Amino acid sequence: MTIQSSIEEKLRQAFSPERLLVINESHLHAGHQPDMTGTGETHMRVRIVSAAFAGMPRLARHRAITELLKPELDAGLHALAVEPAAPGEPVRW
Secondary structure, three states, rough: OOOHHHHHHHHHHOOHHHEEEEOOOOOHHHHOOOOOOOOOEEEEEEEEHHHHHOOOOOOHHHHHHHHHHHHHHHOOOEEEEEEEEOOOOOOOO
């Protein structure tokens, strides 16, 4: 299973999102460090809309997601950009 599909599966199970997009942005970071070639799954962006986030402060949303995805981060995911929202909240995407 890829890191991207693992992230998608975990987020679906934990938050039952209305919208979910997990984007592999690794290619945008090629050369930022000597071992970053832009291939693989080192940088991910999560865009998620879920009722689970209603009434939850932004920082708590981020913490809930990063705690859930700690195994992926520990296994080599270098960066995780998180864009969480509750239904009805404005998003830039």
